[in-house]
Amino acid sequence: MEIVSFFGVDRVITFMLLFARIGGLMVFFPFFGHNQIPITVKTAFSFFLTIFLFPAASAPNTEIYYLAVEILSEVMLGLCAGLLVTIVFAILQLAGEQISLVMGFSMASVLDPQTGITSPVMSNIINFLALMTFLAFDGHHMLLLFFANSLNHIPLGEFYPSANLVHYASKSMVNLFMFGFIMSFPILALSLLSDLIFGMLMKTMPQFNLLVVGYPIKITIGFAVLIAILAGMMELFKELMFRVINDMPSLFFN
Template structure:
């Protein structure tokens, strides 16, 4: 009888809403949403987190008592928060695609396990390094803390997408192209400079074979510059990612 009371309707609804909220962590956030992680492992992780967070979970007294809408609201919390970090990773992919095109590697594509699509190899390398940097400053643990605090400030079934979140996401989308171009600018600038030098050589020495000599030199220069600025790119990425993680509580908990 006590077991039947323990699994009462109110507890089941609380667990379902908690499961929906924590599913947003697995579906929308970097690292947790990686396609290489089996779905069974992701589901088991969500279940374990639900068991851990269940004692501190509370259902809103102002809920509309329509379970489907409340579940969609919980998923929307993960979607809005995860989109902020995914925009930053998308900017790195944009920078990698521009660098690959300048280096002549635009056709050298490989399957990206994260998105499931083909992307240039330079973009893949930068994204993997960014993911390692994200793990290095404990970004995955900060996300767990964010969800733990969300249960304190936002009762289950009570989340509504605010105007400040929409404006923040809009600004991030606008900055995506600026950030991507800024990261790839050193290689773009030196590539244009090398093209100018090769053009002058072609005018002064018509026998200069640009296809045989020029492209290997251009690729070598691009690789050297990429190695030199890669640490700086990761430092800028970590600074922006930490800024977003620090802004998330004020965006969603007010």
């Protein structure tokens, strides 16, 4: 009888809502939602993490008839929080696409295992480095702490996007293009300068073969500049990620 009373309606609803909140972490967040991680592993990790956090969760004051709406609210929490983190990774994705374009690698597209879509090879390389940087400063642990602390500030099934959150997400989308251009600007500027020099050479030396000589030089310059600025790109990525993670409590914990 004690076991039956333990698995009462309130505890079952609490467990399902908490499982939905942790499931949002597994679906919408970088690294946790990686397509190369089997769905069985994600489900098992969500289940055990739900059991681990269950004592810290409080039973919601709701009826079972509204369970579907509250589960949708928990999924919305993971979607909104995951969007803010994903935008930071999208900045490097945009910078990598611009770098691939000026280096002549735009046609060299491969399948990105994290998003499941094809993207230029330079974007994949930069994204892999960003993911390793994210793991190096324990960004995945910070996200787990955010979800654990959310149980003390956001009751289960009662999340809704606030006006500040929508404004912050809109501003982050604008910053996506601005910081993406900033990261790729050194290579873009030197590529434009090399095109100007090659144009002057072709005017003064018509026998100059741009395809044979010019493009290998542009690729060499692009790789040299990329190696020089790569550490700065990862440092800027780290600062942006810390800013987003530090701002998330004030945006979600009203």
